[in-house]
Amino acid sequence: MVLSVSTKSKVIDIANVRFGRLIVIELLPYRANSRHAMWNCLCDCGQKIAVSSNSLKRGHTKSCGCLNLAKIKERMSKHGMYGTPEYRSWIAMFSRCSNPMRKGFVNYGGRGIKICKHWKNFENFYKDMGERPVGKSLDRKNNDGDYTPDNCRWATPKEQANNRRKRNSNKSKEESNEANATKTGNGN
Numbered sequence: 083m084v085l086s087v088s089t090k091s092k093v094i095d096i097a098n099v100r101f102g103r104l105i106v107i108e109l110l111p112y113r114a115n116s117r118h119a120m121w122n123c124l125c126d127c128g129q130k131i132a133v134s135s136n137s138l139k140r141g142h143t144k145s146c147g148c149l150n151l152a153k154i155k156e157r158m159s160k161h162g163m164y165g166t167p168e169y170r171s172w173i174a175m176f177s178r179c180s181n182p183m184r185k186g187f188v189n190y191g192g193r194g195i196k197i198c199k200h201w202k203n204f205e206n207f208y209k210d211m212g213e214r215p216v217g218k219s220l221d222r223k224n225n226d227g228d229y230t231p232d233n234c235r236w237a238t239p240k241e242q243a244n245n246r247r248k249r250n251s252n253k254s255k256e257e258s259n260e261a262n263a264t265k266t267g268n269g270n
């Protein structure tokens with residue numbers, strides 16, 4: 083069966099076809115980038131989502147987004163470190179470097195501080211850094227350097243302050259706050 087949309091070109095009917103967790107419900111009256119037909123889809127989790135025929139056919143979109151979330155959770159539960167101090171430090175490091183909405187971003191990602199490729203994987207980070215001692219948080223020895231195995235250590239707020247003074251830099255307190263936050267139970 084062939085349907086016509088607002089434009090004159092033909093659209094292959096994929097209604098009721100399953101792509102991963104998605105079942106295609108109906109054609110939508112608009113197009114993605116004015117090229118690809120858009121379909122209203124129902125995810126197994128109950129969410130509806132509009133997806134282009136192109137994304138469906140190429141396998142780019144297989145759920146409303148819940149599949150990615152499930153994959154992340156599965157990966158996390160594999161290493162069993164989800165919610166641990168080390169894991170929270172790792173997440174906070176990413177947030178400092180990649181979330182412009184975060185207070186303090188200007189001192190990290192905002193001025194080009196990067197995370198080494200190897201550490202995009204939590205297991206590698208944990209292997210290199212080991213357990214986070216109580217009261218310590220992630221510290222970069224060189225405040226202008228990136229997050230790398232060579233440049234990082236677990237340090238107390240005092241050690242971090244000494245490090246700042248020695249280098250006479252204006253390092254943000256964000257990192258040492260991490261240790262304090264944990265002590266009061268507000269760690270992120």
Ligand SMILES: [Zn+2]
Pocket residue numbers: 103125126127128129145146147148149
């Ligand atoms: Zn879903």
